Amino acid sequence: MVARGVLSFSGRPSIRSAAVAAGPLEKKKSRFAHLFDQFYDSELCGEETNEKAHSRMxxxxxxxxxxxAEAMPADADFLLCGDLVNxxxxxxxxxxxxxxxxxxxFSACATSVSSLIAAALLxxxxxxxxxxxxxxxxxxxxxxxxxxPIEYGFQKGPTAQWTVTAAGFAAVTPNEPGYPEIRHATVGRSVDYGLTDPLNMGAAMAPAAFDTLNRHLSGTGNTPDDYDAIITGDLGSVGSSLFRNMAKDEGIEVKRSKWRDAGEEFYGDDPSFFAGASGAGCSAAVYxxxxxxxxxxxxYRRVLLIATGALLSPLSFQQGDTIPCTAHSVELVMGEGGES
Amino acid sequence: MDQKTYSQLEQKMSPKVPLAGNLIRAFLTGGLICAIGQGIMYFYMYFFDFTEKTAGNPTVATLIFIVMLLTGFGKYKKIAQFGGAGSAVPVTGFGNAMISSAIEHRTEGYVLGVGGNMFKLAGSVIVFGVFAAFVVALIKTILVKFGVVGW
Known part of the structure; x- marks a missing residue:
């Protein structure tokens, strides 16, 4: 531990391999489709229910x-993962x-990174x-x-986001040269800025992303210039610009080309996806x-991944509660040398 | 950045709902649905033995049948994204709420799934619709009783 909630991994666990399975819409519309490993012909993935399809993926x-990773299931010691279904x-x-x-x-859409952190700790x-x-x-x-319901007709506003159909997984192993290393991580706090609109999650999550970015930078002593990219999970176009504005306001200057957001980029600029993609599979699929x-x-030599998650339930927002959000970060380095 | 400053920034930066455009689209969509309904009503009146008073029921049933097909084939949600309230307020919106819930909960079986959830969204329309009808009927009964209006 280097600061409260900021972890440093001296053993430098590696990400030995990574893979993504995605749905038919993602095959057609995602700009990352050419990098995904498997697709399904229908949203049901050949199963009877959507939940079973989810599991199959x-x-x-x-x-x-x-x-x-040239391994058998019997070679794996743990499975750490989560999704958004009850x-x-x-x-x-x-x-x-x-x-x-x-x-x-469960870290909502930030589970891609929270699972990496837990895997690195193990x-x-x-x-x-x-x-x-x-x-x-x-x-x-x-x-x-x-x-x-899927077929229920209601008008989504310009801040809405589209849940992706995708599963992204990585194999975390003890340090192996030639593979990305997990150097640092920051466990996010639950941040609640009082926003209540479940159709504007990007805006609700942006303060959590900023909190984690800030803590990660001050905890590790790094500056934004040390990274080739800072990639948030699923803030979407609305949340991303809010996040960047917050950072700028607090004196964290980052070149526009280094700021990336998986949700904003996932479906390109297609307006039928509104403010972009979201869902636990969104950040995982891009990372x-x-x-x-x-x-x-x-x-890339050094990247900072900040996956964001909105920790709400249908019950909590119907009861008029605010949307607490979190963001977990992990710093990946393509290692050659000794410096941390 | 504190909560208040952030909420101001959020208000400023979040894209606004295009209200004027939405109103026009709702007017056109709602108007078109009602015009189609009117057409169906005339069809029943001219080709069958219905009067203006009795043609309402088969017209509504026909509209809901059309919506059932549109919902099942995934078209109604596209109409709704364009039309907003224009597609939600007419009886077609009611039909869509009912049918989409039935499709969604099919996997949990006919009794607890379809039967138990069919009116999950549309149920409040029935509750408040019946209650509003009751209140209006009550007012009219009182007014008739005191001789203000006649039946």
Missing amino acids: IEDACGLVLEK QMTPSNFAAANLHLPYIGL TEAGASRLTLAGSSSQHNAIERQFRY FSDVFKRLMDGE
Whole structure:
């Protein structure tokens, strides 16, 4: 620990491999589609229900990650993952089929990073040779969980975001040269700025993202210039510009080209997705495809991933509560040398 | 940045709902749905033995049947994204709320799933619709009783 909630991994666990499985809409519309590993012909992924399809996607993504790491399911020590369905049944069912020691994690859409942090800690403690970490979302199952039936007609405003159908997973192992290393991480606080609109989640999450960025920078002593990119999870176009404004206001100057947001970029500029993509699978799909590849290719040397999550439930917002949000960050370095 | 400054910034930066455009689109969509309804009503009056008073029921049933198909084929939500209140307020919006819930909960079976959830969204329309009708009927009864108006 270097500051409260800011972790430093001296053992430098590696991300040995990463894989993404995604739905049919993502195949057609996502600008990262060429980097994904598997697609399904329908949102149901050949299953009877959306929830089963969700589970299938998790299993398939885990299988792909293991395949890429040249490992068998029996080689993995832990499965750490989560989703947004009540009690995380899709993850639970996938875990049952994978027969791995499993802890379900809920950090809403920030689970992609919270699972990486937990995996890095297990690895650092010497308890794991390979841990599968990741998160996922399935559009239909999540819309039903949080909003209205899929076919119900209601007008979404310009701040709404679109839940992606995707599962992104990574295999975390003890340090292996030639693969991205997890150097630092910051566990997010639950930040509540009093916003209540569940159709403007980006704006609700931006303060949490800023809080974590600020704590990560002051905890590690890094400056934004040390990173090739700072990539938030699913703030979308509205939340991203708010986040950047907050950072600027507090004196954190970052070049526009270094600020990235998975949600804003996921479907390109297509206006039919409103402010962009969201969902636990959104950040996971981009981090574990595009970002991982850029690190492997040497295009990025050091990146900061800040996954954001809105910690609301349909009950809490119907009761008029505000939307508490969180953001977890992890710093990945394509390591060669000694400096931390 | 404190909460108050942030909420001001949020108000300033979040894109506004295009109110004027939405109103015009709602007017056109709602108007078109009602015009179609009127057409169906005339159809029943001219080709079948219905009067202006009795043609209402088959007209509503026909509209809901059309909406059922549109909802099932995934078209109604697209009309609603364009039309907003224009597609939500007419009986077609009621039908869509009912049918979309029925489709959504099919996986939980016919009794607890479809039956138990069909009126999850549309139920409040029925509750407040019936209650409003009761209040209006009460007022009219009182007014008739005191001779202010006649039936």
